[in-house]
Amino acid sequence: ANAAEAEQARAAAEREQAEQALADAQRAKAQQAAEAERARAAAAARPTLTDSSSAIRADRVAADSQMSTPTPVQDTPEREPPMISPFTGPSPGRPMSPPASMAGLDIDTEGPDGLEGLEGRLLTEAMVTTSSKRAQRLQDVPMTVAWIPGDELEGTGQFSLCEAIQYFPGMECRRGAMRKVGVSARGLGNNFLSNRLLLLQDGRPQTDPWTGQFYADETTPLTNVKQVEVIRGPGSSLYGSNAFSGVINVIRRSPSDVIGEGKDFGVDGRVLGGQYNSFRGQATAAARAGPVEGLVNYYGFTSEGANLLGDPQQGIVDDQEWTQVHQVSGIVDIAKVVRLDVDYTNADLGRPGGNQISAVGSCGRCHYTPNDRERVENLNANAQVDLRVNDNLRLFGQGYALFKRREVDLENMVTGNMDNALGKRSRYGGEVRALISLGDALNVTVGGDAKYDTVNNRNVLPGVADADGLLNQTILGGYVDAELRPLPNLVLGGGLRYDQYLIPAAIWETPSAQLSPRASIVYHLVERLLTLRTNYGRAFRAPTLSELAINQQMYASTLLGNPSLRAETLDTLEAAVDVWPWEGKARFTVTGFYNLAKNFINQEHSGGSTSQFRNIGDAQVFGFEAEAAAQVKELHSSFSLAYQFLNAKSLPFEGRASAPLDYAPNHRVYFRGRTNIGDSAFVELFAVFVSERYDPSVLADTHARATLAPYLTANARMGVEVTRGLTVSLLGSNIFNSRHQESFGFPVPGASVFGELKFAY
Numbered sequence: 001a002n003a004a005e006a007e008q009a010r011a012a013a014e015r016e017q018a019e020q021a022l023a024d025a026q027r028a029k030a031q032q033a034a035e036a037e038r039a040r041a042a043a044a045a046r047p048t049l050t051d052s053s054s055a056i057r058a059d060r061v062a063a064d065s066q067m068s069t070p071t072p073v074q075d076t077p078e079r080e081p082p083m084i085s086p087f088t089g090p091s092p093g094r095p096m097s098p099p100a101s102m103a104g105l106d107i108d109t110e111g112p113d114g115l116e117g118l119e120g121r122l123l124t125e126a127m128v129t130t131s132s133k134r135a136q137r138l139q140d141v142p143m144t145v146a147w148i149p150g151d152e153l154e155g156t157g158q159f160s161l162c163e164a165i166q167y168f169p170g171m172e173c174r175r176g177a178m179r180k181v182g183v184s185a186r187g188l189g190n191n192f193l194s195n196r197l198l199l200l201q202d203g204r205p206q207t208d209p210w211t212g213q214f215y216a217d218e219t220t221p222l223t224n225v226k227q228v229e230v231i232r233g234p235g236s237s238l239y240g241s242n243a244f245s246g247v248i249n250v251i252r253r254s255p256s257d258v259i260g261e262g263k264d265f266g267v268d269g270r271v272l273g274g275q276y277n278s279f280r281g282q283a284t285a286a287a288r289a290g291p292v293e294g295l296v297n298y299y300g301f302t303s304e305g306a307n308l309l310g311d312p313q314q315g316i317v318d319d320q321e322w323t324q325v326h327q328v329s330g331i332v333d334i335a336k337v338v339r340l341d342v343d344y345t346n347a348d349l350g351r352p353g354g355n356q357i358s359a360v361g362s363c364g365r366c367h368y369t370p371n372d373r374e375r376v377e378n379l380n381a382n383a384q385v386d387l388r389v390n391d392n393l394r395l396f397g398q399g400y401a402l403f404k405r406r407e408v409d410l411e412n413m414v415t416g417n418m419d420n421a422l423g424k425r426s427r428y429g430g431e432v433r434a435l436i437s438l439g440d441a442l443n444v445t446v447g448g449d450a451k452y453d454t455v456n457n458r459n460v461l462p463g464v465a466d467a468d469g470l471l472n473q474t475i476l477g478g479y480v481d482a483e484l485r486p487l488p489n490l491v492l493g494g495g496l497r498y499d500q501y502l503i504p505a506a507i508w509e510t511p512s513a514q515l516s517p518r519a520s521i522v523y524h525l526v527e528r529l530l531t532l533r534t535n536y537g538r539a540f541r542a543p544t545l546s547e548l549a550i551n552q553q554m555y556a557s558t559l560l561g562n563p564s565l566r567a568e569t570l571d572t573l574e575a576a577v578d579v580w581p582w583e584g585k586a587r588f589t590v591t592g593f594y595n596l597a598k599n600f601i602n603q604e605h606s607g608g609s610t611s612q613f614r615n616i617g618d619a620q621v622f623g624f625e626a627e628a629a630a631q632v633k634e635l636h637s638s639f640s641l642a643y644q645f646l647n648a649k650s651l652p653f654e655g656r657a658s659a660p661l662d663y664a665p666n667h668r669v670y671f672r673g674r675t676n677i678g679d680s681a682f683v684e685l686f687a688v689f690v691s692e693r694y695d696p697s698v699l700a701d702t703h704a705r706a707t708l709a710p711y712l713t714a715n716a717r718m719g720v721e722v723t724r725g726l727t728v729s730l731l732g733s734n735i736f737n738s739r740h741q742e743s744f745g746f747p748v749p750g751a752s753v754f755g756e757l758k759f760a761y
Helices: 002-045 053-067 114-125 150-154 161-165 545-549
Strands: 144-149 171-175 181-185 197-201 225-232 246-252 265-274 278-289 292-303 323-334 338-350 373-390 393-411 418-438 442-456 470-487 490-502 514-526 530-541 551-554 557-560 568-579 586-598 601-607 610-615 619-632 637-650 667-677 681-690 693-699 705-708 711-723 726-733 741-743 752-760
Touching: 144 150, 150 161, 150 225, 161 171, 161 181, 161 246, 171 741, 181 197, 181 246, 470 545, 693 741
Parallel strands: 197 246, 557 610
Antiparallel strands: 144 225, 171 181, 225 246, 265 278, 265 752, 278 292, 292 323, 323 338, 338 373, 373 393, 393 418, 418 442, 442 470, 470 490, 490 514, 514 530, 530 568, 551 557, 568 586, 586 619, 601 610, 619 637, 637 667, 667 681, 681 711, 693 705, 711 726, 726 752
8 A cells, every 4th residue: 555655646746746837838939939030020020131131030049948958038139230349448357359341240259159159140230231232141232331430530530521531542632722522432522513422311312412422521510420421433323313423322320339238228428629719519318218218419610721722931820721610410219110319500610722823623722712611501300110021021211301591701812802592402201111021032123212302593694594583303213132041152133223314305315214233143162262253233313403504603613514414333243252361350352343334424624714524435444452451360450452543544534545434543451450459459540542643623724733742641549448438539630741742732730639538338
């Protein structure tokens, strides 16, 4: 009897243990499923990624956890990479953030992989969005893409996008009189009244409706920048006109980028001061309340500017370099689905000119303007919806508005009176697109957009404005872009866009539709070591309203539009090799490219000091770029070095011989290096060398093209993290005191020093 009772007790205990084990397993499975669902929902709500990679990763996490022993899913770190690399300062345990060409992940060095796991995750998970309007792994993008974290851009010590961007591979910038700037890539520059490089802010066009130019100066400040993505090469298959030689997309921080982990609010700010009575301040605050997140930002900059065009021997002082800028912006995110943002900029500027009539046409140095001034107001507003329908479909829609007002007081050199010129521009636009994903095998972006531009400017040809004195144009576009992976190591890409211009014949006699295709191949010959990529693309640039209709006398020169212009087109073929040696601790890239541009538009002198926009024939550009980037953990340092060779020339046209293109130097060298000193200090250096080049200006005495001498210039930043979240930096600009000219007659400021204090909580 005792034996029987013992056996029954043992059986009951075993049944109880089995039932408990089963209950534990069911609870663990339910918890895993719930965590996986939360991970999938969080991935779907993430606003910066525009494909199904988040859901795919969440599914993989769930599958992996169910196959292993019962372990809470929250202990498995999510592998979704943030869209920024940490360049704000050193952190204990991390000797160095990767160079910009290797950037992509904010690595937790305390995790199981530590710093040693950086390279593998970087290669497989670093994402960019500008190249296809959906998130792509950096190694799968066929085009030449640079990823520049915002703080690294500011680390150059420069105040404007134009000044800062020239320190990164392949990019060029020059400033001229009257606040004109020109940013270009691979030798396909602009003439200061048009632009062959497209500027985007959070994916929306920021080009001026009148000139096509983007004002990469103090009127579009580098404020609240999260990262900048740069495409060198044609981008018209997605973005249409102006994406001729490249695309710059300035991506701003969202509220979640400011709010700290586990907090409901976050603040940061920075204050800079230095030479020329220059002061810059920026403050940001963000908060979260349930599904709603908000951010407000203020930026202010004031400076007397350097005495660039003064002449001590003649007692001339250039006091027209002064600047006063204020910008206020706000962003609201609702459930990571709806986003509203607005920014307003007010700038008051001096108008630096020249001190003698020595150039015509481009007016690089054609007048002395001791009293001229310019006032600028910009207003941007946007509303967008980003909704994941399911794992295979994501829908995106947005509407935006852009308003510009530029008021200029010009001194009449005959009467001495101040003549007022006022220009107003506006743009209303919208876009819808669908992102279709079938796992890693196929991803497709399909969409369309519309823009309506109006310009109010008195300096136009007679008979081109409507009854209200306005110029207007409507641009409609549709596009499709696809990525197919037939094999794990082979990525095929292609895209096509159609643009239709609806514009009065009085402004443009023969408005033309444009078709812009793209095709590419990326082959990972050796995974995580060797990648081959090639890309063909066609781009176009429609003539701007100013090129078609301007009628302006500027002191000693007259500039006329031309309604019979034809659109520029560009065919580009590029091939590249990416090598990631030493287990991914370095990257070497060599890219060769060939560009054939047709119907180039430029100013042609028609007699005296009068010039007119004309198609001046075709041009070709071929060259190559070599880049090297490495992170040397043992030295707590990293560096990147790039070289660009260009052969850019016009082709024979109407009896004229071939000639080098304006501002297309044969050689450019870029260097960036950084080293950390202990756990709290760092030193960073940016340098660029530019060889001899031609300038668009024409010398008044000989009517020969101006030639600019080669130069080497560098900027440096030294900083120390005083305590967590508080960094003090010293920035030196043009530390070699180079006395070069960016455009003819317009020198750069000499060596200067600024101090900056940055705080984040």
